[in-house]
Amino acid sequence: MEFVQTIQETKNIIKEWEKSGFTIGLVPTMGFLHEGHESLIKKAASENDKVVVSIFVNPIQFGPTEDLDTYPRNLDRDKKVCENAGTNLIFNPAPEEMYFDNAVTSVTVGELTNGLCGSKRPIHFQGVCTVVSKLFNIVTPDKAYFGEKDAQQLAVIKRMVRDLNFDIDIIGCPIVREEDGLAKSSRNTYLSDSERKAALVLNESLKLAKKALENGEVHASKLTHVISEKINSEPLAKIDYIEIVDSIDLKPVCKISSSILVAIAVYIGKTRLIDNFTWNTNDNK
Incomplete structure (x- = not known):
């Protein structure tokens, strides 16, 4: 090398x-x-x-x-x-x-x-x-x-x-995750022990949104609510954004009818972390 x-x-x-x-x-x-x-x-x-x-x-x-x-x-x-x-x-x-x-x-x-x-x-x-x-x-x-x-x-x-x-x-x-689900990031090293535990709320909130999609939810506002409710339950977490957008042009969607990107940015203490998943409606048929 x-x-x-x-x-x-x-x-x-x-x-x-x-x-x-x-x-x-x-x-x-x-x-x-x-x-x-x-x-x-x-x-x-x-x-x-x-x-x-x-x-x-x-x-x-x-x-x-x-x-x-x-x-x-x-x-x-x-x-x-x-x-x-x-x-x-x-x-x-x-x-x-x-x-x-x-x-x-x-x-x-x-x-x-x-x-x-x-x-x-x-x-x-x-x-x-x-x-x-x-x-x-x-x-x-x-x-x-x-x-x-x-x-x-x-x-x-x-x-x-x-x-x-x-x-x-x-x-x-694909995203590579820790065993407990936290997405790998160089900025994870900024987290204290309590913040590291709190950071799990990112992936947990996305899992809830994915479950809602699997159960047939098609309204972006409902998914946003599911995610925000979970994140807000963690005292150390502060939402920067929750966005549900078209996976190609990244424009916001109201009703889910094609491939979407569900993306979040959350502050855990002073550390800003991001996570996401892509969902294709055809995958659920």
Whole structure:
């Protein structure tokens, strides 16, 4: 496994791989890797000749009051996870390597970023799309792998790739959970013992919504009520949003008649966590 920190070094390695006819999979990450990231890397390794993992805490996707400075980092551990999962190249640039001081170009995806996390974190997806576009241009992968836990991000990246004619297949991979159901997240490390227990309310509330759908519920407002009632029963939890939207265009739905995304963001103490599931009405027939 190779470890590089410059764009030029990465491009040089990629050129050699391309000359040899190797297929390339990319897993973009911000590091502090957990089993969710590991599952993406293993999936990429199973489908490509070479795997690149980027480890870059992207400053332009954090708002001024967000956790850029305290975002967890452990590069030594990340290297071990990458190597064990089948990574061939880690690209770990510094911010000044990725961004020119006088850069004026960014990538924005419109309507899909207006709701959900986009409405709460207004600069977030512009930062995500800009850095992912740069990674795509640097690595030129055949496939890129993203977790379904960040469902809005996955939908936004898919639309960006389509709209900008990137010749890349975007592969969404299932949410990886702890044994008790909490979705894996680098931010879980922020939780105290009591908050960690309280965080289970996210998945528990979604399970109740899924059960309601299985029992034939078709009104989004009823599902929202089921979720909010459960979350509000936990004193340490504060709802940021509960959204039921079309799974493709992310527009809110009132009555469920096609594939939907049920997505939530909840503060447990000061830590903001997200979770979701996708539901297709055809699956219940």
